[in-house]
Amino acid sequence: MTIDYNERIPNNVELSSNKTLQRALEHWQPSYLNWWSEMGPDNSTNYDVYLRTAVSVEANGWANFDYVKMPEYRWGIFLTPSEENKKITFGDHKGDDVWQEVPGEYRSTLRRIIVTQGDTEPASVEQQRHLGLTAPSLYDLRNLFQVNVEEGRHLWAMVYLLHAHFGRDGREEGEALLERRSGDADNPRILTAFNEKTPDWLSFFMFTFATDRDGKFQLASLAESAFDPLARTCKFMLTEEAHHLFVGEQGVSRIIQRTCEVMNQLKTDDPTKLRAAGVIDLPTLQKYLNFHFSVTSDLYGAEISSNAATYYTTGLKGRFEEAKIADDHKLDHSEYEVMDVAGNKVLSRHVPALSALNERLRDDWVTDIQAGVNRWNRVPEKLGIDFRFVLPHKGFNRKIGMFADVHTAPDGRLLYEAEWTHQHKNWLPTEEDRLYVHSLMGSCLEAGKYANWISPPARGINNKPIDFEYVRFN
DSSP: OOOOHHHHSOBSSOGGGOHHHHHHHHHHHHHHHHHHHHHSSTTOTTOEEEEEEOOOSSTTTSOEEEEEOGGGOOOOBOOOOOOTTOBOOSSTTTTSBOBSSOOGGGHHHHHHHHHHHHHHHHHHHHHTTTGGGGOSOHHHHHHHHHHHHHHHHHHHHHHHHHHHHSHHHHHHHHHHHTTOOTTOSSSOOSSGGGGSOOOSHHHHHHIIIIIHHHHHHHHHHHTTOSBHHHHHHHHHHHHHHHHHHHHHHHHHHHHHHHHHHHHHHHTOOOHHHHHHTTOOOHHHHHHHHHHHHHHHHGGGOOSSOHHHHHHHHTTSSOOTTGGGSOSOSSOSSOEEEEEEEETTEEEEEEEEGGGGHHHHHHHHHHHHHHHHHHHHHHHHHHTTOOOOOOOOOTTTTOSSSTTTTSEEOTTSOEEOHHHHHHHGGGTSOOHHHHHHHHHTOOOOOSTTOOOTTSOOOSSOGGGOOTTSOOEEOO
């Protein structure tokens, strides 16, 4: 199939003049469309969806709204504009010119970084592929599909880098990104969180709130990279990632709003009575927050990491908002405070900052996610409900790092095995909780109507009303 590169694949990487890259993408695109047909949103092929499409990086080009059939979505390839005389801002190469080509000595490490990031993009589409069948409104269905197509575009962005800069190895990695499957026993996705199920809309909203926020911080770190094409690619991806975080935070906020309204109507905080009224009680929402916070926290890896130190010193991956940090940007003599477990106590100790870069990024993420939880807490406060959501301790329910081999309560207490076994059902979603949430998942697809368990949004997408026909079924 011959592709009109300027029309079919919007780009600012001169795709129409790069014959080698054209041939690589001509081979890859049909495989991508086959993957989308098999693993993309279920039964959605013929829908007309009111989607945002990026056609350029300019302010008037990255958010064009119109009805689109998703298999015909124009997945583009965009890098933010290059900066003249741009220098590396951290690590051993600080002050040198940024790289336009991959240095040979960093080739395999950089390829692994790009592949790992790229693997998360199709994984989340696979995790969410059945959710469209139980959407609580056309508005929410459209937001799900917007997230899905943009995760697909982010996959294109990473595959472009692999094809353009890594030759045959890159082409093979691009094919492998379409062969792995989320949750597959034989060929799973690379990171554990992207093999978890997303069986309901509460899980989806929590995922986009917590796990897509990890995506924000990982992309922001890669946007500092000395490899300029990667940095410029990730900077543009961040403009789209912001909407994903909005979908999650606003979705949970609307669930809280609806529950609090019913609590006031019924004058009760009894979970049994609230469930009988068809809403999700606040303690159950807290359990889902605990779960998604802890699973996502593991994505940052171990608190002490020689790999993270290597990525930094070699210039491959910086810190969040590197330029705003007031230090020497080499960290040869700097320290950072991390938590540790000694016997039956949780302690803090200072370690070389280079070795604690995973923990620093996790701390930046925790600060950002706490700000979102603070915004959630304004809802019950405004409605006179005496309930506040609280982030669990960083050691809670961890499978990686200092806390992997101990049991930690949400308040940070270390527990014996027996106490954890007895108590964890009070802190994490039980099978009963998940079955109840699942029981609410019936589709509500009449324009302007919203499922009973979630409030309508305050405003629509792109200045459209909340009863706009965001999805048309054909």
